[in-house]
Amino acid sequence: MTMTHTLTPTADLATDIDDVARLLTPDGRRLADPELDRWVTDVDAAALRDLYRDMMLVRRIDTEGVALQRQGQLALWPPCQGQEATQIGTARAMRADDFAFPSYRETGVVYARGAAPADFVLAWRGEEHSTYDPYELNAATQQIIIGAQTLHAVGYAMGIQRDGTDQASVAYFGDGASSQGDVNEAMVFASSFGAPVVFVCTNNHWAISEPVSVQAKFPIAGRAPGFGIPSLRVDGNDVLACLAAMRWALDHARRGAGPVFIEAVTYRMGPHTTSDDPTRYRDKDEVESWRRRDPIARVEALLRSMGEFDDEFAARVAADADALAADVREAAMSAVTSDPITVLDDVYAEPHSGLEEQRAWYSAYLAGFADAESATAAEGVGR
Secondary structure, X not given: OXXXXXXXXXXOOXXXXXXXXXXXXXXXXXXXXXXXXXXXXXXXXHHHHHHHHHHHHHHHHHHHHHHHHHOOOOOXXXXXXXXXXXXXXXXXXXXXXXXXXXXXXXXXXXXXXXXXXXXXXXXXXXXXXXXXXXXXXXXXXXXXXXXXXXXXHHHHHHHHHHHOOXXXXXXXXXXXXXHOHHHHHHHHHHHHXXXXXXXXXXXXXXXXXXXXXXXXXXXXXXXXXXXXXXXXEEEOOOHXXXXXXXXHHHHHHHOOOOOEEEEEEOOOOOOOOOOOOHHHOOOHHHHHHHHOOOHHHHHHHHHHHOOOOOHHHHHHHHHHHHHHHHHHHHHHHOOOOOOHHHHHOOOOOOOOHHHHHHHXXXXXXXHHHHHHHHHHHHHHHHO
16 A cells, blocks of 8 residues: 655745645544544554553653753753654564664664663663663664664664565664664665665754754655655644554555655654753743643543543653652662773673773773872971
């Protein structure tokens, strides 16, 4: 099956938010869409409640991450508020043996793949290179180098072809990364080799402080067909549409039909990272307009209209979210800070001369601080 949702040229992508595939309106009304509906016929009230719970827990992890960074417990945190539907909808469509390649903001994807509370914070605290075993979660280490994970995802997918299985790999990246050479090179390889990979571009409208309209005068999903890759532009705040789109894409990849590109149109409600101040470059009216399109609120509205959302369910989800947040906080607060030199441990499986040179240089650098402290202490005693 091929999706036929069309793309319309625009000179202002910041306001082009309705030219998308959608199953759930911002006010929680269920829409009919023959192409998408067939992929979510099994999603009943219980499944909707599970999706709601997932998104609520991810938002609570995100809130805790921001708080921990503000309190000096984490070095950095990349907020994902507003993007829960994109992450949960696509990740819940994956099988356990599929492999995800997330960027730094995909907290919800890592959650859906089975991350433990400590996995969300210890790397951002600087205690570990990666706080989970990628082969236990079937999710690569969250990538900070913009777009690099797309190449990794395509390489993994080419390995799947050689193994002869029907797995798929999934590359997550943002609208800003779509301008990177790595992303475009990854699509060239994926198309040329028919690799079973799904590209999920989270268009959250802002690449740090630049709006998407600066780097794209046409919907980003429109680029993929130029590489020979079918694409779909979907409402990234609609968890049902994201689930349906991803199921279609994964089916396409598993059947040996090659790669697929999904552009999920959503919005970054918070800062790019906790080192950023979005009030310097974003209009507050724009933020408030997107707040009214909240991905969690629309699922709650749908469930209420179905008579499937009550105070007891809300309280149970809130309690689960609080318990998870407490575990995340405990993991951060109880972490034992390692000696700085250990940052060079476990970088390579075998000793490496270049790494040993770095270790010697870094040891001398750290010793300089110790010498300075000793000199200051001696000076204080002599007074």
